[in-house]
Amino acid sequence: MSTVTYAEALRSTPLLQGLPDKLILHIEDHAAPWPACRNRLLFFKGDPEDFIAFVHRGHIYHTLHEPGGREIILDYTLAGGIVGESALLHPRRRSFNAQLSADCQVSLLRARHFAELQADAVFMQRIHEQLCSRLQQLSDFVESACLYRLEARVARHLLTRMEGADQPEVRLPGNQSIMAAMLNVSRPRLNSLLQRWQREGLIRPHAHMLRIDNPERLRHIAAAQ
Incomplete structure (x- = not known):
């Protein structure tokens, strides 16, 4: 992804729409692309929540494994979405594996650059709303799987x-x-x-x-x- 396309992809992220240019520039300056040669697993369940990921292309699947080893997909994030946003609130340990699709392109923003995002009330309100939506989707998944x-x-x-x-x-x-x-x-x-x-x-x-x-x-x- 070229520099111009990369910046455009960040600015087209729905959660960033309408936010101050200073905040967008901060993300552009500090977000680093995930190298295409790296493992397709962005993080594992139990890893520290020390970054968020912006999805520019493809999907990121949120997965777990049953005791027998079978993989279950709990949710997925499409291009234009953010993964691992709970790290902006009360960072603990990842609660799922994040697996990139073959065509996935993402960029990471590390925890040391979170303060500017956390200081923006509009952005953080959107993060809360996204987390609530994820919880509802997870509840629907559990309801369907169990009942x-x-x-x-x-x-x-x-x-x-x-x-x-x-x-x-x-x-x-x-x-x-x-x-x-x-x-x-x-x-x-x-x-x-x-x-x-x-x-x-x-x-x-x-x-x-x-x-x-x-x-x-x-x-x-x-x-x-």
């Missing part, structure tokens, strides 16, 4: 990601294993269910999207525990 059958979990997942879209479509992750990890299910079981729904006319794959042809039927499935 709902597979069909209802998948239906809830698709409907949530369809909300606000112009078309009844859901963008698919890079591969089905990622989607399975997001739903805490094995890939073969997920594949079998999606194929059945396709035969029944509920969904239809289209390029890297999944078109929802029968949203009402999917809502009925989502409501059934």
Whole structure:
């Protein structure tokens, strides 16, 4: 990412929109790109919270591993987002692993440069709101994983990601294993269910999207525990 593109990417970050130029320049001066040759794991669960990461391209998946070793994706952050923002409040230890997608580009701002951000009330209010949103998403994940059958979990997942879209479509992750990890299910079981729904006319794959042809039927499935 060139210097110009890098600066533009930072300024297009939604949480930074409308903030004083002095604060934006401070971030631009001190944020360092994560080298493309580095490990695709940005940090591990239990690492100290000593930086935040700005995502400029791709995804960062928030993951944990079950005792048996299977990976679970709790959440993900898209381009334009910030990861590890709890470090700005009460830094302790990371509560998840942060795994970069193959095309991911990020820059890091270390804790020694946090004071200027923490002094901006508008920015910190946005950080609180983002953390509250993450907690709600985590609560929804736990509710689905613990209380709902597979069909209802998948239906809830698709409907949530369809909300606000112009078309009844859901963008698919890079591969089905990622989607399975997001739903805490094995890939073969997920594949079998999606194929059945396709035969029944509920969904239809289209390029890297999944078109929802029968949203009402999917809502009925989502409501059934």
